[in-house]
Structures are given as C-alpha cells and as structure tokens.
Amino acid sequence: MVASAICRFPGCFKWIRLCDPGTFLCDDGGLIRMAAIQILIVEDDPMIVEMLAVMLRKLGYGISGIATSADEAIMQAIEGTPDLVLMDIGLEGRANGIAAATIIYQFFSIPVVFCTAHSGSEVINVAKQAQPFGYITKPFTDRDLFSVIEIAINNYLSTRTSGTDARKFKELLHIDAGVMFLDTGGRVLFMNPYAEHITGITHKQGFYHSVDKVINNFEMATKMQKQFPSLWEAIRESVVIGTGHDIIITTRKGKRKAVHLKIMVRKNNRNDIVGYILKLDENIGKSRTLNSF
Incomplete structure (x- = not known):
C-alpha cells in the first residue's frame, strides 16, 4: 500500500503519492520532499484511539492531534490543520460526532470520515447531513482504513474549489x-x-x-x-x-x-x-x- 498526501506548495492542492519515505510524486511529475497526510483522530474510547494511531502510522500517515469531544475537535482542527478527520459518529457531549463533523467541514473545509459501530440505514441517513467523505464500520482492518482514507482524499481533492484553506484559521489563535x-x-x-x-x-x-x-x-x-x-x-x-x-x-x-x-x-x-x-x-x-x- 502506498500512502498519499496533499501538495503543500502555495496554491497547489494536487494529489501526490509516496514514492520513497518522505518523497512524493506530484501530478505535475516533480519529486518533492514533505510530510505525509496529517489526520485528526476524534474518538472518546482510549483503546480505539491507540489502535487507530498504530494503524495510521503503519500506513504512513501522520497524526495531527487526538480529540475526545466536539469542542476539542474544533480547536484541534484549527491548531493542527489536519488534511482529514477520522470522527467517531457516536461521540458524546454537547455536540455529537455528526454535529462536530458538520462544523469542521462547513467552516474549515476539512473532509471527514466517520468511524461507526452502527451500519444501519437510519444512522447513515442522519450522518449524511454532515456531508462526510466516507464511512468505516468497526471493527476494520488496516487495509479497510487505507482504502477509505485514500478514496476520501481523492474525492475531496476532485471536488474542492479554490477558496477556504483551513490553515489560515490558525492565525485566529x-x-x-x-x-x-x-x-x-x-x-x-x-x-x-x-x-x-x-x-x-x-x-x-x-x-x-x-x-x-x-x-x-x-x-x-x-x-x-x-x-x-x-x-x-x-x-x-x-x-x-x-x-x-x-x-x-x-x-x-x-x-x-x-x-x-x-x-x-x-x-x-x-x-x-x-x-x-x-x-x-x-x-x-x-x-x-x-x-x-
């Protein structure tokens, strides 16, 4: 499996893939050196957090932060400027995972993938409100995780319009x-x-x-x-x-x-x-x- 990333050159948001450790091939065909895709984990179960962290690092992704509640997730989205968020759909607190995902995507244009233990149509229909870029049902393998992340990033980049860059929100701090x-x-x-x-x-x-x-x-x-x-x-x-x-x-x-x-x-x-x-x-x-x- 080959990890992917978003080109961080100013004004470039092209799809790039890992060739060798730390080196990526941009769609333009040029080799550049940069970090892997950064992912924010939003999950309130410590065991699942640890499992996700191990899987993500094994797959070559970076971890921008870990949040256990919606308010932490929003602050981490601003501070860590992740490329993608893995969100527990059943997050507890004042706002659940669906509400948190909606805020993060609509305000910061960061794509979200839901992690859920429920695959019923009712849950999925409610979750659609957040416009997620993918779902993954617990339990899952590292190959399942890799596939959903790669497809989510690819879909996000293909539909992304110029405008909001989540990194600019960090200045607000x-x-x-x-x-x-x-x-x-x-x-x-x-x-x-x-x-x-x-x-x-x-x-x-x-x-x-x-x-x-x-x-x-x-x-x-x-x-x-x-x-x-x-x-x-x-x-x-x-x-x-x-x-x-x-x-x-x-x-x-x-x-x-x-x-x-x-x-x-x-x-x-x-x-x-x-x-x-x-x-x-x-x-x-x-x-x-x-x-x-």
Whole structure:
C-alpha cells in the first residue's frame, strides 16, 4: 500500500503519492520532499484511539492531534490543520460526532470520515447531513482504513474549489481581536483566546451554548444607538443591514469591555448560510476608562 498526501506548495492542492519515505510524486511529475497526510483522530474510547494511531502510522500517515469531544475537535482542527478527520459518529457531549463533523467541514473545509459501530440505514441517513467523505464500520482492518482514507482524499481533492484553506484559521489563535464562530441558531462553535479574554469565558465553557448565554450582560455604547433585548437580536439585524455595533460587555467578574462588533456571514460551497463569524475589536483605552470609576 502506498500512502498519499496533499501538495503543500502555495496554491497547489494536487494529489501526490509516496514514492520513497518522505518523497512524493506530484501530478505535475516533480519529486518533492514533505510530510505525509496529517489526520485528526476524534474518538472518546482510549483503546480505539491507540489502535487507530498504530494503524495510521503503519500506513504512513501522520497524526495531527487526538480529540475526545466536539469542542476539542474544533480547536484541534484549527491548531493542527489536519488534511482529514477520522470522527467517531457516536461521540458524546454537547455536540455529537455528526454535529462536530458538520462544523469542521462547513467552516474549515476539512473532509471527514466517520468511524461507526452502527451500519444501519437510519444512522447513515442522519450522518449524511454532515456531508462526510466516507464511512468505516468497526471493527476494520488496516487495509479497510487505507482504502477509505485514500478514496476520501481523492474525492475531496476532485471536488474542492479554490477558496477556504483551513490553515489560515490558525492565525485566529494569535490576532489581537476576539473571534467567535456561531451556527445559524446562534450557538457558539469557536472562541479564540482574545474572545475568551473579552468575555471571561473559555472556548470549552462556551461551546454549543447560545451566544446570549456566553455574553449575557451587554449594552449599546451610547443611548443614541438602537437598544436590543439580546446580543443575538443585534447580530441578526447587523447581518441584514450590514453594519457593526459599538457595545459594552460586562464580564462575570464585573470587568467592562468597550468593543466594536462586526459580523460576517459564513457560506458553504452551495452559497447557503451555515453560520456567522463575529469579530470583537476592543478599544483598550475606553475599557480602562470604564473600569476606572
């Protein structure tokens, strides 16, 4: 069996295969030296995680990370920028494996393969919502695993459109602005470190909760601005009229933060709205003034 990978040259997303250890043949015919396909394992059973890790390394794949819950999977997808995710369909927690896979593919364009102990039509039909690139039923052999990964990567590359590169999202972990991802119902899917600083809530604490629960104490910066009963209402109006809002957020510790809130719509490759990206720019000078009284 011959492992494959995605060319990481800027602007190139061609199918390449392993010739010798560490050397790959691109579709252009040139030999390049690079790492193998990186796979994120999302599984809450330690024994299955260990088995998958052994199999993947034996097949020549790399492991970008291991997550045991949906919130960890999303953070690992950003931090590790995997080429593919192996997702336990029966993942427990606030969001199951299907929900986690949907978020990862729609927001970050990372293909997902489901690992499941259930092969019934009902489970498969529900799982289709996440647009997975393959299924593998437990128990399975290394040859089964190899086949489903290779087909998934090949199908992904053949249907991939230029645009979203999951690696660019890693920059969100280091910018001096808060960034939050919401689904279409206003639930929090991701919070970067600066958003945690502004809200006083961690990504893990806020994950899959309503944005109104995460930011439950806010006001418009001036009385001249339209007042909203909830932040979600302000966000939805901002999407319609295309303007941001100046707001003051009070954290659970009583700190007040002066923030300019900007909302961007996130769409999938069919141009459907799948969520929203919130950018929270803090005016540090105003925040200091607010907390000096």
